Amino acid sequence: MDSIIIxxxxxxxxxQFSAETGVLEIAGRSIPENAVExxxxxxxxIGEYGSAAKDNTEVNIRLEYFxxxxxxxxxxxxxxLESINGQTNITINWYFEEDDEDMLEAGEDYEAIINIPFKMVEIEEI
Amino acid sequence: MGIASGIFEQTNDQRFDPTGVERFTYHLYLLRAQASTHLKVDQINHFIDNIGEANLLMNFAGTISEQKVNAILTDLEQRLEETEPEFKKQRKVYNILVETLQNLYHHTEKLEQYTVKDGDTNRDVVFMLGKTEAEYSILAANYIKNSNIPSLRSRLDKINAMDKDELRGFYKEVLNNGQYSEHGGGGLGMIDIARKSGNKLDYEFDEVNEDFSLFALRIKV
Structure with missing residues (x-):
C-alpha cells in the first residue's frame, strides 16, 4: 500500500504516513479554511491501512497550532485509529512545546475522548 | 465600506493596507468618520479611544475574502514576531486572530449580497487589532440578520457564564457531538476564542434597520 507524503x-x-514502517506523522500548523478536504x-x-497494518503503529502529532x-x-x-486498534498496537505521541499549555490541554482533550493511550511529550521546539 | 474603504481602494485594490502603522492616524480619522456616519457602533469609537492611536497594529474595513484573510494573517504574524517578545503570547494571539478572521470570512462568504446602508453590504466587515502594555485587543464586526441574533446572543451568554473548567467541558462536548459545519468547525470557534483568551467575550448588537444589525465582538488577550 502507498504511503502518504504531503x-x-x-x-x-x-x-507522512508510512504503511511500511507503521509510523504516521502530522507536523506543523493546521489552519486551512476548510479542513475537511x-x-x-x-x-x-487509515481505514485501508487497518487491514494490512504492522504489529505496532506509532502516531506522532507535532502541531504548532490548529x-x-x-x-x-x-x-x-x-x-x-481507534477503530483499527485491534488490528495493530497503536501509540499516540502528542508533542507540545515547553509551557505551551494550550497545546497540552488540546492533547488531553483528545485523550479524554479517545480510547488509545496518549503519551504527552514536552519538547523545546516543535 | 463607507469612507475608509473608498480611500483604501484608491491606494490598493485589495482594500488592505499592509503599511497600517505608518498611515494610521489618517485611518483613525477615517474610521471615526465612518463610525459616526455609517456604522453607528459606539464600540468602534470606544475601541479606538481605548487603544490610543499609536497602538493600533492593524485595521481592515471592507469585504473579506480568502486571499485577504491570508494576506492579513501573514502580515499579522510578522508584526507579532517583531513586536511581541514572549513567544507563547505570540502564538496564543496569532491563534485567536486566525479563529477570529476565519470566523468573519465564513460568516460572510455564503451570504447573498444585500445593501444594508449607505453603500455598505451585509458582506462588509471591520477588523482591528490593538496593543497596549497590558493586553491585546481585537475588534471584529460584521452584519447579521436580526432574526439570527437571539441564537447567537444565547450562545455567547452561555459561554460567558462558564468558568475555565466548564468551558473546557463544553469544548469537549461540542468537539465530540458528531456535527459538522460546512467548513468543519461545527460551532467550536467562539468557545475556543473564549478559552484561549481567558476573558469574557465582550459583544454588542447595533440595529441598523429592520433586517440587519451590526455585531461587534471585542476580545482581550
Whole structure:
C-alpha cells in the first residue's frame, strides 16, 4: 500500500504516513479554511491501512497550532485509529512545546475522548 | 465600506493596507468618520479611544475574502514576531486572530449580497487589532440578520457564564457531538476564542434597520 507524503504549507501540516514502517506523522500548523478536504484522504488511508497494518503503529502529532476547523477532523483521525486498534498496537505521541499549555490541554482533550493511550511529550521546539 | 474603504481602494485594490502603522492616524480619522456616519457602533469609537492611536497594529474595513484573510494573517504574524517578545503570547494571539478572521470570512462568504446602508453590504466587515502594555485587543464586526441574533446572543451568554473548567467541558462536548459545519468547525470557534483568551467575550448588537444589525465582538488577550 502507498504511503502518504504531503509537504507542509503555511496553512497545512506536513504529513507522512508510512504503511511500511507503521509510523504516521502530522507536523506543523493546521489552519486551512476548510479542513475537511485536507483530512478526509488521511482518514480513508487509515481505514485501508487497518487491514494490512504492522504489529505496532506509532502516531506522532507535532502541531504548532490548529484552528477549530481542524479540531473535529483531527478527532476523526483519532477515531479511525481507534477503530483499527485491534488490528495493530497503536501509540499516540502528542508533542507540545515547553509551557505551551494550550497545546497540552488540546492533547488531553483528545485523550479524554479517545480510547488509545496518549503519551504527552514536552519538547523545546516543535 | 463607507469612507475608509473608498480611500483604501484608491491606494490598493485589495482594500488592505499592509503599511497600517505608518498611515494610521489618517485611518483613525477615517474610521471615526465612518463610525459616526455609517456604522453607528459606539464600540468602534470606544475601541479606538481605548487603544490610543499609536497602538493600533492593524485595521481592515471592507469585504473579506480568502486571499485577504491570508494576506492579513501573514502580515499579522510578522508584526507579532517583531513586536511581541514572549513567544507563547505570540502564538496564543496569532491563534485567536486566525479563529477570529476565519470566523468573519465564513460568516460572510455564503451570504447573498444585500445593501444594508449607505453603500455598505451585509458582506462588509471591520477588523482591528490593538496593543497596549497590558493586553491585546481585537475588534471584529460584521452584519447579521436580526432574526439570527437571539441564537447567537444565547450562545455567547452561555459561554460567558462558564468558568475555565466548564468551558473546557463544553469544548469537549461540542468537539465530540458528531456535527459538522460546512467548513468543519461545527460551532467550536467562539468557545475556543473564549478559552484561549481567558476573558469574557465582550459583544454588542447595533440595529441598523429592520433586517440587519451590526455585531461587534471585542476580545482581550
Amino acid at each position: 509537504e507542509g504549507t503555511p496553512k497545512t501540516p506536513t504529513v 485536507f483530512y478526509k484522504p488521511l482518514v480513508d488511508w 484552528n477549530t476547523s481542524s479540531s473535529k477532523c483531527i478527532l476523526d483521525v483519532f477515531k479511525k
